[in-house]
Amino acid sequence: MEERGRGAGTRGARPLLEIGRIFHEPDVAAYERGREILARFPDAERVEVPSHWNIKGLHGNEGLVGDWVGIKRGVLVLGVKKSLSCRPNGRSADFIAPSHSNGCAMACAYCYVPRRKGYANPITTFVNIGGIMGNIERHAKRQGLKMEPNQVDPRFWVYDIGENGDCSVDATVSDNVRDIVDLFKELPNAKASFATKYVNRDLLGYDPQGKTRIRFSLMPEGISKVVDVRTSRVRERIAAINDFVEAGYEVHVNFSPVIVYEGWRADYTELFAQLDDALSTRAKAQLACEVIFLTHNAGLHEVNLGWHPKAEDLLWTPDLQERKVSQNGAPNVRYRTGKKGRMVKLFEGMLAEHLPYCTVRYAF
Structure with a gap:
C-alpha cells in the first residue's frame, strides 16, 4: 500500500499520476484551462x-473497488463547475470557496469525499477557473474588512480552497491552485487556506506573500503508513514546514484524524517531540493547529474492506464508536459521547505540555 509520487521525496517510486484516460464534459475544450x-x-x-x-x-x-488505487493513478475527470457559491464554515475557515477540484490521487482510507461517489474517486478538475475566482473575489468584496478577530483568523476572512481534494496534488494537474494563490495576494481582506498530505515543492515558488495558509496534516508515522495511502510520509511533511514558512506561507498543522488505538498517547508524544525538534523559531512563532478526532462511515467501511481491510482494523472499532448525524446530515460513526470529550481534553493537555507555543484553533 505504500506508494509515493514526485515531490514526496522518494527515489524510484512510481509517479503519483500516470494519466491514461480522461473523462471530460463536452464543453471542456471551450475553456483555456x-x-x-x-x-x-x-x-x-x-x-x-x-x-x-x-x-x-x-x-x-462496485466491481472497481479492487482497482481503487489504479483508478486514482490513471484516470482524470474534467468538468465545468456549476455551483459557484461560497458557503459559511467557521472551523477551518470562515467560508468554503467553490471547488476547483473534487477527488484526489491519494487514497487515505478515512477520506469522506468518496462516500458520495462510491467505488472510484479520481481527481476531477474544473476548467472554468475564471468563474470560480470571480465568485470568490465578489464574495470577499461584499464582506468588507474583518472587524472582529475569531478563532479562524484575527485579521482576514479565510476561504478554504481545498475542501474536496488536496491542492498540493491538484497543482500537478493544472495551474488552478497557482491562479487562486495569486488572486488572494490581491484581496486586501481575505486569505486562502487548504489542508495537505503531499509535499509539492513547486508551491515554494508561488510567492503567496502571507495570504495562503497551508495546513499540513499529521499523525504518528506508523499509523499513517497504514491509512495515509500514496501520501508523503509524515517526516517529510514536518521537514517541509520551515521551507514553506520561509517561502511566504502561513503554515499550521492538522492533527487529523486522531485515531484511538492501544499506545496512541505515547505515539503522539513522540510526534510532538519530532515536530518541536524540527521547527525553526520563525515557524514556531506562527504555529497553530486543528485537532479532529476520527469520523467514519459504514458505507466507506464496506468499500475499504474491498481494497484495504487492514486499515479498517484501526478505523472501524464499534466498541469505541457510536452513530451520529454530522453537520451535513450524513449518518456517520464517531467516538462515544463522554469518552470522546475526555480524549479531546487529554489531547489538548498533551499539546500544552509538549508544544506550548502551538495555539489550538479548535478541537473536536
Missing part, C-alpha cells in the same frame, strides 16, 4: 461524458 490540461496529457484516451458527477461504469461500479 481545459485545453491546457488536455495538452498536458496528449497520449491519454479521451472519453466524452454528459456529466463529471455521474460517469457510467466509473461511479457506483
Whole structure:
C-alpha cells in the first residue's frame, strides 16, 4: 500500500499520476484551462461524458473497488463547475470557496469525499477557473474588512480552497491552485487556506506573500503508513514546514484524524517531540493547529474492506464508536459521547505540555 509520487521525496517510486484516460464534459475544450490540461496529457484516451458527477461504469461500479488505487493513478475527470457559491464554515475557515477540484490521487482510507461517489474517486478538475475566482473575489468584496478577530483568523476572512481534494496534488494537474494563490495576494481582506498530505515543492515558488495558509496534516508515522495511502510520509511533511514558512506561507498543522488505538498517547508524544525538534523559531512563532478526532462511515467501511481491510482494523472499532448525524446530515460513526470529550481534553493537555507555543484553533 505504500506508494509515493514526485515531490514526496522518494527515489524510484512510481509517479503519483500516470494519466491514461480522461473523462471530460463536452464543453471542456471551450475553456483555456481545459485545453491546457488536455495538452498536458496528449497520449491519454479521451472519453466524452454528459456529466463529471455521474460517469457510467466509473461511479457506483462496485466491481472497481479492487482497482481503487489504479483508478486514482490513471484516470482524470474534467468538468465545468456549476455551483459557484461560497458557503459559511467557521472551523477551518470562515467560508468554503467553490471547488476547483473534487477527488484526489491519494487514497487515505478515512477520506469522506468518496462516500458520495462510491467505488472510484479520481481527481476531477474544473476548467472554468475564471468563474470560480470571480465568485470568490465578489464574495470577499461584499464582506468588507474583518472587524472582529475569531478563532479562524484575527485579521482576514479565510476561504478554504481545498475542501474536496488536496491542492498540493491538484497543482500537478493544472495551474488552478497557482491562479487562486495569486488572486488572494490581491484581496486586501481575505486569505486562502487548504489542508495537505503531499509535499509539492513547486508551491515554494508561488510567492503567496502571507495570504495562503497551508495546513499540513499529521499523525504518528506508523499509523499513517497504514491509512495515509500514496501520501508523503509524515517526516517529510514536518521537514517541509520551515521551507514553506520561509517561502511566504502561513503554515499550521492538522492533527487529523486522531485515531484511538492501544499506545496512541505515547505515539503522539513522540510526534510532538519530532515536530518541536524540527521547527525553526520563525515557524514556531506562527504555529497553530486543528485537532479532529476520527469520523467514519459504514458505507466507506464496506468499500475499504474491498481494497484495504487492514486499515479498517484501526478505523472501524464499534466498541469505541457510536452513530451520529454530522453537520451535513450524513449518518456517520464517531467516538462515544463522554469518552470522546475526555480524549479531546487529554489531547489538548498533551499539546500544552509538549508544544506550548502551538495555539489550538479548535478541537473536536
